[in-house]
Amino acid sequence: MEIEKSTPLSRSPNSKKKDGSAFEPASVNLKRRKFIKNSLLAVGSLGAVNCFLDRDALADDEQKAAPLQFPESLADESQLERMRVELLQALKKPVAERKWVMVIDQKKCVGCDSCTVSCNSENNLPPGVVYRPVPKKEVGTFPNVAWIFTPKPCMHCDQPPCVPVCPVKATWKQEDGTVIIDYDICIGCRNCIASCPYNARTSDFGDFFGRNTPEIMAYETRPNYEYSKDWTRKPGIHSSPIGNTRKCTFCLHRIRAGMLPACVTTCLGGATYFGDYNNNHSLVHELIGTPRVKRLKEELGTKPSVYYLV
Amino acid sequence: MMNKPQKTILFTIWLILMVWGLIGVFQRMTTGELTLNYGSYIPWGLWVAGKVYFVGLAVGSSLLAWSIYAFNIRPLKPLARISLLISIATMIAGLLVILFDLGHMWRLYEVYTRPNFSSLLAIASWLSLIYLIYLMIVLRIDLKSGRQIGDVPRVWGWIGIFIAITFSGANGAEFATMVSSPYWHSSIGPVLSIGGALLSGIALVLAVSALSATDGGIDEQIIKILSRIVIGLILFVLVLEWSEYSVAMWYGRGEDYASMSSILFGHYWYVFWIVHLAIGSILPLFLLLWQPAQRLVAGFSGALVATTYMAVRLNHVIPGQVTPTMRGLQEAYTDKWLTFEYFPSPTEWAIFAFSVAVCIALFWLGSRILPVGSLKSIDEGGQ
DSSP: OHHHHHSGGGSOTTOBOTTSOBOOOHHHHHHHHHHHHHHHHHHHHHHHHHHHHHHHHHHHHHHHOSSOOOOHHHHHHHHHHHHHHHHHHHHTSOGGGOOEEEEEETTTOOOOOHHHHHHHHHHTOOTTOOSOOOOEEEEEETTEEEEEEOOOOOOOOSSOTHHHHOTTOOEEEOTTSOEEEOTTTOOOOOHHHHHOTTOOOEEOOSOOTTTTSSOOOHHHHSOBOGGGSOBOOOTTOOOTTTTSEEOOOOSHHHHHTTOOOHHHHTOTTSOEEEEETTOTTSHHHHHHTSTTEEOTTGGGTOOOSEEEEO | OOOHHHHHHHHHHHHHHHHHHHHHHHHHHHHTTTTOOOOSSSOOOHHHHHHHHHHHHHHHHHHHHHHHHHHTOGGGGGGHHHHHHHHHHHHHHHHHHHHHHOTTGGGTTHHHHSOOTTOHHHHHHHHHHHHHHHHHHHHHHHHHTOSSTTOOOHHHHHHHHHHHHHHHHHHHHHHHTOTTOTTTOOTTHHHHHHHHHHHHHHHHHHHHHHHSOOSSSSOHHHHHHHHHHHHHHHHHHHHHHHHHHHHHHTTSOSTTHHHHHHHHHSTTHHIIIIIIIIIIIIHHHHHHHHOTTOHHHHHHHHHHHHHHHHHHHHHHHSGGGSSOSSTTHHHHSOOTTSOSOOOOOHHHHHHHHHHHHHHHHHHHHHHHHSOOSTTGGGTTOOO
8 A cells, every 4th residue: 555655664574765774673563553553542542532631611601602702902992982972972072061081091001101092192292391291200119019100191180370470360160171382372382391299291392302312303393282282393393383382182172072181092901991970970080980090299279180090 | 891802802793693593483473383392391492481580680780779769879870870870681582582481472551451460471561661751751851960970859769769669579479379389489588589670789789880891880888788789688598598408408308308308409409509508699699808909800800790680590490390280291191391390492592692792782872872981891891
């Protein structure tokens, strides 16, 4: 038989390999055959048992599987979808009837800085300007140590210290709760920066990442769309927002387009929530009604619109 | 009395300041804010401290004039015009240095066209303009009153006192009302602002009037009185400072403890202990107690107090910003503009030098053009 011929074990014990070396004696071959046979039987038996076991497990899972259990990440995506739907609902209301708030779950935050990065990218932020840093604090002593991450956007305070100090009314609180800046009016005195107890405001000093290099890359001169306007920074041209105070806007330009703020959609741990506090059934309203909630520096009476779940 | 070599030396110093300053102005105008060392976490630096300093000098020196008018202090009347001239020159220097601090300096007019009067900065800006105009008006009234210096109706003095105290208080309150900084947020701030203004301003008048030879208007008796006023003010300000520092430091706790510690024992400890306390307070105190009527000693002492008071202004403005509002903030996002450490850049020093040079030039021109009386002198070595 063709197959047998081609099998080394079928060869004559006295036959030689092409290179002249002798094959093993017949007794060795017999032992090997027996060993292989037994091994195959053992493996086959185990496989069959395993197959039955798997089927049992699957049957159990099927019984337990209704309704379907999504992995944690998908559950978070459903939260994103819920927030997006609630955002669209809020946009249908008059502006004065909305109140945008943000909730940050510090137990979920993993300190990945993806919110910082997405914010920088969304708003095309230059050097020296940051809207959402994530201060990291180590607590405890070895071996009992932990990190606390506190993403820190503008607090959009209900009693903002930065608003009354502006000498030219370039910053104010809107009816929807956001605190904004008019870049065309701001004189760049930085009084609001000095007055903010959260260090949430930064100044645009006109710097570029590519300064002192042969070329300013194109991404640095593409516009950002803060406040739904086209703001383009150009090296050597001193026009707003260069020279202005800048801060987190809760991504108002995205909200107006029905999108959640960039930091919310990119949060790796699903730790950032956003929505309309005036909607009693909204996710943020639910979260703010839990005992874990707190706000930063509440003793100052600034009443921030950013809540933390600790 | 000033001889030619002395005048040459002074002129050379002024010229260096002016040239250095013009280089700074050029840099500021061509590179914007890129060559500056303040940032987003320490947004106020040398220039803001400089503005507070110059405005303090202006208020203090003019308060002397207002008091002379309001209380009709005859022995000090020869000082009235020169005090107002010093006040005008320093006020303009203060406005100049703060102009360069603005991110959009050409929008300064907006403070006057669309002011927000809940802002102490807006109030202070308006008061600075009003005060400057008022100073010019009263100086003109004094100059028009004939040969007698200080012959101005009392009411001008009373109004001047009111505006000066309001203005200086507003400048102090600009910091004291800020909840962001426990160090600034102090009820003693406005009082210390007025006290510091009086001390530095009157010390400057003492320095100028004692060191410049006069045409007889300012005699040793006046120098002696001024010296005693400065002695009293040094002690008054030291008591205020003791109150401020001891309350914060006594038990070593509290939110402003960190800022106070940085002033007293931090990287720039010498600014407080050496520049302000030793050279700017204790040394002139002893000198003035020792020789209150000796022109050179009194003038030198006044100059020490007046110039080193800039250290106090720096120690008020900068340490109020060096403590992060949250642990880990500085490490959260590292950047040249996002640090809690600050030392003025060469451009900042240059602009400050420019303001000083402009101030000196204005005063010199004013004393040449206007018959401020007692100052015939500075360039002519009057007898």
